[in-house]
Amino acid sequence: MDKIVVEGGGRLVGKIPISGAKNAALPLLAAALLPSGASTFKNVPALADVRTMAKLLRMLGWDADSGGKDHTLTIAPPTGKKKPKLEAPYDLVKTMRASVLVLGPLVARYGRARVSMPGGCAIGARPIDQHLKGLEAMGAKVTLAHGYVDVEAKRLKGASIMLDMPTVTGCENIMMAAALAKGRTVIENAAREPEVEELGLVLNKMGAKVKGAGTPIITIEGVDDLQPIEHSIMPDRIEAGTFAVGAAMTKGDVLLEGARPEHMDAIIAKLRTMGAVVTAEAGGLRVKGGDVIPADITTQPHPGFPTDMQAQFMVLACMARGQSVIKEMIFENRFMHVPELGRMGADIVITGRAAAIRGGKPLSGANVMATDLRASASLILAGLVAQGKTEVLRVYHLDRGYESIEKKLKAVGAKIKRAKDA
């Protein structure tokens, strides 16, 4: 297994290219199951999760090929005698919850699918009841047995669906199913993330009739078939936010190339509150660090403060002279970075969903363990400012969602390298 070794000290100064968004790429690759021809995506991030999704599509019978080009993937349906398989197996789904995104497209196009229940993951139980509630509302028969969910429907029918919470992938699954259903589907309490909006845009490029993606009410008029498309994936607002925190913490000056400020309002507002100077510039977002000021944060569905940035801002709060309180309202177990930061000298006390951070003391380098994707990013950030050397183990968590993070950080002055863990 790899580890990442960081020497603390120094500022991040320069330009960091932002990759395509993981949480846009995953639903878009699933959406490529819908048309009867081959779709090509550009600006595809080179991430473990994207490779897992491509592997799943191949297991279903599709081709997923880069054509020898970086950051490009063409997804082509099975042709001739090759028939699509309609099952996503446990040993793949257990490695990536987003595999469940193939459910909607397969049922919409082929009338059935069998997907292993994703089960929980490090940050929480992460059920898919809302995904299934939406498909049932559209007339599908849903059966749960032996750890799998079987979904069948001759032809899905449009329905009105009120989501119990604005689930991102739940909303995306229902949108993709509704695109080929008969009649109108209205999703209320829909997720408003930019990645949901991007999916609506791509479905419409395919010939679907989606209105309101990115708002709390999404209306989809079903059509009979969809056309393949070519699309360049939007930049990753969480990767950009992660590096923005790195610049803020190290009193650096970084241009996040390709970042789209309009996707990052809550992140930018909190960076400014905590002392950074953030300006939209031609080609991206510029972040200059200053003295860090404490602040309170509560994670919320978009456009609120994103849960995927909670761990990173906790490290920023460790740099602030004073107390910050961070509340995690989306996932029930997303503070696993706290004990690891504690080993680096952070003073953080958790009470239920709230973490109180008493910042201002320097962190000291240590060997720490990555536990989930964003927690591992926060440990790398902590290593940038800790006194001495920090070794972050189990960086396979990191590689799920960050493309070449050590190369990107090294290019702007970090003393960081990847090494083999004994």
Ligand code: EPZ
């Ligand atoms: C998406 O996960 C993202 N993943 C997550 O990013 C992100 O943290 C999350 O949205 C919240 O913004 C992708 O887009 C691939 P949810 P998702 O369904 O869709 C509960 C990262 O680090 N819920 O919005 O799985 C659920 O338990 C990852 O990039 C139900 O109860 O999250 C959670 O508490 C981590 N029933 C809350 O809703 C359901 O049917 C939000 O979950 C669905 C969800």
